[in-house]
Amino acid sequence: MVVGVDRGRYTCWLDDQVVVAMRARELGRKSVVVGDRVALVGDLSGGPDALARIVRIAERRSVLRRTADDDDPYERVIVANADQLVIVTALVDPPPRTGFVDRCLVAAFDAGVDPLLCLTKADLAADGAAEEFRRHWSALDLPVVTTRRDDEPVELEERLNGRLSVLIGHSGVGKSTLVNRLVPDAERATGGVSAVGKGRHTSTSAVALALPGGGWVIDTPGVRSFGLAHVSPASLLAGFPDLAEGAEECPPGCEHRSAEEGCALDEWVAEGHASPERLASYRYLLASRGDFVS
């Protein structure tokens, strides 16, 4: 398994040992990402100067992608073969954003990866802040864990056990801090919280670490936005399962923009099946992508 990628060098985990490899020419332009299962040839000794070659990438069980912006055609594959996407959001500093979580949920559903919401820095937040924030997704079966500075992340640990999970979130939310607690010898650098938009990230590349209890956790650099240009309009709606059922009542070809155009989603929300904020978030995403359901 590829556990790290840095300037053309791929760190691979092979029989409990680290082997550094480069791409073999026969791979062509195919990208190799953290989480990929690969076939290696050459020097597999794992010595300091040993360099193996990646000759094949195994078929991926899942592919988690994002684009920098909603209209950016360039897709970045974040990780391959993840079972679980852990959406890491601080309750304060940086402040939580429901829209970011909604975007991650769309990406998770699109990739066929289970979402988990992890709310950090509960020690800094007002009482009830976690409950208030998570209420936004109360119509979904979205598992949520809350963590705080001085507590062991026991519940998170249980949910990561035996699975390949990737942590995604803005810079400074505490991803690397969690990884250091989960994997005692991880030694991931942690840093301050940079002002939003400053673009200073403490972690600069994705790294997979073996969990003591089995499974893997992947720490990733903070993302500023989670572009969804690669997600089809139909998949976008699938990322809002609380709304998708209501859309069955829409007229054929409904673009879900407004009740005036016959969209049934306003009625669905008025009946209490989903929250107005979720519908607003969905419509905001639709509009920011500049495409509509046909």
Ligand SMILES: Nc1nc2c(ncn2[C@@H]2O[C@H](COP(=O)(O)OP(=O)(O)OP(=O)(O)O)[C@@H](O)[C@H]2O)c(=O)[nH]1
């Ligand atoms: N009070 C408190 N501070 C925390 C908690 N988790 C993380 N921090 C602090 O938040 C800051 C950022 O933590 P990091 O773990 O570096 O954040 P990150 O998400 O890995 O950031 P990037 O690598 O830039 O994406 C550090 O100063 C941590 O000590 C928490 O639960 N409570």
Ligand SMILES: [Mg+2]
């Ligand atoms: Mg980090």
Ligand SMILES: [Zn+2]
């Ligand atoms: Zn509609």
